[in-house]
Amino acid sequence: MKVSIIGAGAVGATLAQRVLESGLADTVLLDILKNIAAGKALDLLDAGPIVGHERSIIGTGDYSRIASSDIVVITAGLPRKPGMTREELIAKNAGIVRDVSKNIKQYAPSAIVIVVTNPLDAMTYLTLKETGFSREKVFGMAGLLDGSRFIALIADELKVPRAKVETMILGSHGDTMVPLLSRTRVSGKPVEKLLSKERLDAIIKRTRDRGAEIVGLLGTGSAYYSPSAGAFKMIEAIAKGTGETLVVSSYLDGEYGLKGICIGVPCKLGRNGIEKIIELKLTEEEKEAFYKSAQAIKGSIELL
Numbered sequence: 147m148k149v150s151i152i153g154a155g156a157v158g159a160t161l162a163q164r165v166l167e168s169g170l171a172d173t174v175l176l177d178i179l180k181n182i183a184a185g186k187a188l189d190l191l192d193a194g195p196i197v198g199h200e201r202s203i204i205g206t207g208d209y210s211r212i213a214s215s216d217i218v219v220i221t222a223g224l225p226r227k228p229g230m231t232r233e234e235l236i237a238k239n240a241g242i243v244r245d246v247s248k249n250i251k252q253y254a255p256s257a258i259v260i261v262v263t264n265p266l267d268a269m270t271y272l273t274l275k276e277t278g279f280s281r282e283k284v285f286g287m288a289g290l291l292d293g294s295r296f297i298a299l300i301a302d303e304l305k306v307p308r309a310k311v312e313t314m315i316l317g318s319h320g321d322t323m324v325p326l327l328s329r330t331r332v333s334g335k336p337v338e339k340l341l342s343k344e345r346l347d348a349i350i351k352r353t354r355d356r357g358a359e360i361v362g363l364l365g366t367g368s369a370y371y372s373p374s375a376g377a378f379k380m381i382e383a384i385a386k387g388t389g390e391t392l393v394v395s396s397y398l399d400g401e402y403g404l405k406g407i408c409i410g411v412p413c414k415l416g417r418n419g420i421e422k423i424i425e426l427k428l429t430e431e432e433k434e435a436f437y438k439s440a441q442a443i444k445g446s447i448e449l450l
């Protein structure tokens with residue numbers, strides 16, 4: 147298995163470490179700043195004997211090195227600064243993602259592409275259009291991360307193990323994300339029976355703002371441990387063909403009554419990418435929030 151990661155910044159390099167040190171795949175780390183990519187790759191390689199894996203990693207600025215990748219992950223692009231929304235990144239990151247997509251199409255035409263660059267849903271749409279790959283092979287990482295943030299906060303509030311909490315967050319990776327309360331359970335019990343509306347609303351707000359909270363604390367850059375964990379989980383599902391259902395940003399062609407956008411929905415992932423888009427029955431309130439989120443994504447796509 148070969149995984150190439152475009153962008154050797156905070157998310158890309160941390161993801162490279164996860165992929166390499168899990169022993170899952172040989173890894174290519176590519177960046178426009180080729181020496182940074184090369185330096186980080188050497189550093190990761192040198193940890194190999196200590197960690198105990200036999201995988202290879204190269205750092206480069208040369209796209210011919212991504213040839214025959216099974217999976218390519220796009221993390222190239224600017225992260226948010228304090229006070230910025232993800233949507234404000236669109237002008238700069240669209241140019242970068244166009245360039246990256248063109249190179250993936252040329253050098254790794256049979257790869258599955260996972261998009262991480264923000265604004266996530268619009269960048270996933272752009273990658274799909276620019277590569278011309280099928281929708282089963284191009285999708286974005288976000289819902290998994292938003293759901294994980296929600297779970298961490300609920301578990302912390304109720305002092306229960308995180309493994310006892312299940313939930314899903316659909317919609318956009320932005321202010322209009324849609325936590326599915328009808329599918330949020332703690333040890334099988336509906337969360338609304340365990341937390342007051344006031345506490346639950348506060349947790350949802352903190353989940354929504356979690357990225358900004360981290361950006362504010364870091365001062366420079368945005369979250370990368372949890373985003374790289376999300377991307378790694380998707381790579382693992384594909385590489386091992388687990389058939390797991392994860393929330394990813396996928397192009398819809400009639401599912402959920404929507405067409406022509408990428409948005410977070412549950413998808414069964416396997417060796418060929420998206421094997422099935424799962425259409426959940428949503429409550430009226432969730433449906434309304436989901437369509438509002440879709441409108442927000444449409445607005446971003448129109449800016450491309």
Ligand SMILES: NC(=O)c1ccc[n+]([C@@H]2O[C@H](COP(=O)([O-])OP(=O)(O)OC[C@H]3O[C@@H](n4cnc5c(N)ncnc54)[C@H](O)[C@@H]3O)[C@@H](O)[C@H]2O)c1
Binds near residue numbers: 221235264291368
């Ligand atoms: N989907 C999510 O949930 C999620 C979570 C966190 C971050 N992100 C996004 O991921 C992206 C990367 O974040 P980061 O923290 O790693 O940023 P970073 O600044 O640390 O790294 C970005 C890297 O991209 C490189 N780059 C820029 N233009 C390039 C090009 N044309 N070709 C190749 N490489 C290029 C830069 O040199 C830099 O090394 C940002 O857009 C950020 O908003 C998304």
